[in-house]
Structure formats: structure tokens, C-alpha cells
Amino acid sequence: PPPNDENARPRILLMGLRRSGKSSISKVVFQKMSPNETLFLETSNKIVKENIRNSAFVDFELWDLPGQTDFFDPNSDADIMFGLRGSLIFVIDAQDDYIEALNKLHSTVTKAYKINPNIKFEVFIHKIDGLTEDNKIETQRDIHQRAMDDLSDSGFDQLQLNFHLTSIYDHSIFEAFSKVVQRLMIYLPFIENLLNLLITNSAIEKAFLFDVVSKMYIATDSTPVDMQSYELCCDMIDVVIDISWIYGVKDDNASSAYDDYSSSVIKLNNGTVLFLREVGHYLAVVCILREENFDRRGIITYNVLCFRNAIQQLFELMNKKSNPEIK
Numbered sequence: 358p359p360p361n362d363e364n365a366r367p368r369i370l371l372m373g374l375r376r377s378g379k380s381s382i383s384k385v386v387f388q389k390m391s392p393n394e395t396l397f398l399e400t401s402n403k404i405v406k407e408n409i410r411n412s413a414f415v416d417f418e419l420w421d422l423p424g425q426t427d428f429f430d431p432n433s434d435a436d437i438m439f440g441l442r443g444s445l446i447f448v449i450d451a452q453d454d455y456i457e458a459l460n461k462l463h464s465t466v467t468k469a470y471k472i473n474p475n476i477k478f479e480v481f482i483h484k485i486d487g488l489t490e491d492n493k494i495e496t497q498r499d500i501h502q503r504a505m506d507d508l509s510d511s512g513f514d515q516l517q518l519n520f521h522l523t524s525i526y527d528h529s530i531f532e533a534f535s536k537v538v539q540r541l542m543i544y545l546p547f548i549e550n551l552l553n554l555l556i557t558n559s560a561i562e563k564a565f566l567f568d569v570v571s572k573m574y575i576a577t578d579s580t581p582v583d584m585q586s587y588e589l590c591c592d593m594i595d596v597v598i599d600i601s602w603i604y605g606v607k608d609d610n611a612s613s614a615y616d617d618y619s620s621s622v623i624k625l626n627n628g629t630v631l632f633l634r635e636v637g638h639y640l641a642v643v644c645i646l647r648e649e650n651f652d653r654r655g656i657i658t659y660n661v662l663c664f665r666n667a668i669q670q671l672f673e674l675m676n677k678k679s680n681p682e683i684k
């Protein structure tokens with residue numbers, strides 16, 4: 358495909374010094390490895406490429422690039438590697454001295470930018486589980502300041518970096534990866550609009566569209582996201598999948614009882630209701646609402662169905678765009 362073709366499958370590059378946590382991130386988010394197991398990961402000297410095809414919106418190539426290699430030397434195919442539509446995630450170990458990492462960040466993003474100014478640059482200030490609250494803010498401020506100063510000193514003011522505080526020991530890595538994927542989605546504003554319509558017409562507090570396999574959220578309405586609501590919805594997905602596995606009746610050819618018709622309601626003892634409905638293959642909308650508003654359950658179910666139809670129509674449009682008919 359031509360460079361930056363908006364219909365091309367995006368590529369996400371994971372870069373950073375060795376031991377910064379790149380392989381751990383990829384294993385925890387996409388292979389469900391538990392964070393403690395990453396302690397024993399061996400450092401690899403090769404590029405590890407993975408095809409992530411979870412659902413219609415989480416569909417990209419993930420490349421884990423070893424920290425010690427220079428991908429811009431004349432012998433490597435930097436033009437090919439950085440030429441496609443995608444993101445470059447640079448991982449910085451916040452528990453370590455990060456001066457060397459900042460130098461590497463600077464040389465990496467400026468070289469990649471020269472090859473392809475449309476790459477989305479994301480910086481993960483990683484392993485923040487080891488930092489106190491004050492320290493987190495101070496570290497983020499310091500890294501942000503130094504990185505931006507370096508860029509403006511060398512005339513790259515227009516190069517935009519997005520910063521995220523991450524750790525594999527909590528939901529922050531999933532949240533950050535959600536944002537990275539969202540930034541690559543062409544139809545994001547459209548889906549956000551649909552979610553806004555859904556919540557206002559159904560008296561819902563918050564709605565997320567989830568990639569069920571990775572538990573990243575692909576979109577949400579425009580009200581602010583708080584980490585607790587996001588975690589609550591992630592937990593609900595776990596519960597629904599577990600219950601489906603144990604008690605669900607599956608079709609002969611289905612791999613699990615969790616399918617396109619799955620839906621679930623969980624009432625919490627604080628007057629909140631969680632409502633989940635599958636809206637596409639491994640895509641679910643999860644809503645948080647107040648119990649008294651759930652009295653109008655019929656309306657909510659109907660509105661979610663309308664949302665589902667709109668998403669299905671979007672799939673058809675996406676299919677047409679990637680397989681255009683010859684007239």
C-alpha cells in the first residue's frame with residue numbers, strides 16, 4: 358500500500374532502551390501474561406512481529422524492536438519500517454536514570470519524523486508502580502519538559518509527543534494502549550458521536566466500546582474517563598466471560614458460549630447498574646447507569662440495539678472501502 362494510505366492496516370512500533378519493559382507490555386496486553394511472569398522474560402535481539410486481529414477496530418501489526426539495535430543505519434530498511442501509517446511508542450523506564458533514554462527518544466523520533474511526519478509519537482513513562490504519587494507527577498513533568506526542550510532546540514517544534522504514565526501492574530497500560538489505538542482510528546469521531554447519542558437518550562452515565570479480547574476501550578462518550586469506571590467495566594467483562602464459560606450453552610461449532618448475542622446486567626449494592634451488550638465480533642458496549650434510570654430498561658435495550666445497527670453499518674462501509682468494487 359502507498360505510505361499513509363488511510364485504509365492500510367496500521368503498524369505499531371514498540372521502541373526504547375533494553376529492559377525498559379517493551380516485551381512485557383506486549384505480552385501483558387495482548388497475550389494475557391500475568392505481570393509477575395514478565396520477570397523471567399529473556400531479552401531478545403530480534404524484531405518480534407505480531408499480528409493483532411482481535412476485532413474490527415483492533416487490527417494492526419505490533420513490532421517489538423530490540424533496544425540495542427540502530428534501525429536508522431544505512432543497512433537497515435528504515436524507510437520501509439517507518440514509512441507506513443502507524444504509531445511509534447517509545448518506552449522509558451521511570452524507575453531508572455532516564456537521561457540516556459531521553460537522548461535515544463530524541464534521536465529516534467527526529468529520524469522517524471524525517472522519514473514519515475505522519476507517524477503518531479507516543480511516550481510511555483513506564484514502571485510507575487514503583488513511584489510515589491508526588492514522584493509520578495514530578496517525573497512526568499521533568500521528562501516532558503526535557504523532551505520538548507530538546508525538540509525545540511533542534512528545530513522540531515511541530516513534532517508532537519503524547520505522554521502516558523504506565524505500569525503493567527494496574528490498568529494504566531491498557532488505558533494508554535487504548536488511547537494509542539484510538540488515535541489511529543479513522544472513524545473514532547463517528548463512534549464517539551454515536552456513544553454520546555446513546556448516553557443522552559438513555560440516561561446512561563458512561564458508555565465504553567470495548568475490544569473484549571484485550572479489554573482496551575476503542576471509544577467512549579465525551580464525558581471524562583475516570584480510572585475506576587474503566588476498571589469496573591473491565592472486571593465486568595471478566596465476569597461475563599467466566600460465567601459464559603462455566604454455565605453457557607455453546608453451539609456445536611462455537612469456541613465459547615460468549616458470542617455475538619451475549620448480554621448481561623450486574624446490579625451493584627451502591628445503586629449502580631452495569632449493562633453489557635455484544636455489538637460485533639468481540640466488541641461489546643458496556644454502560645454504567647443509576648439503578649433508578651434502569652427502570653426504563655426497554656428504552657435502553659432498544660437504544661443499544663440502534664447503536665449496534667449503526668456499528669454494523671459502519672463495518673459494511675469499512676469492508677467496501679477496503680475491497681472496492683470495480684465498475
Ligand code: GDP
Binds near residue numbers: 400484526
Ligand atoms: P524489554 O527489554 O524492553 O523488552 O524489557 P522486558 O519486557 O524484558 O522487561 C524488563 C524488566 O522490567 C522485566 O523484569 C519486567 O518484569 C520489568 N517490568 C516491565 N514492566 C514493568 C512495570 O510496569 N513495572 C515494573 N515494576 N517492572 C516492569
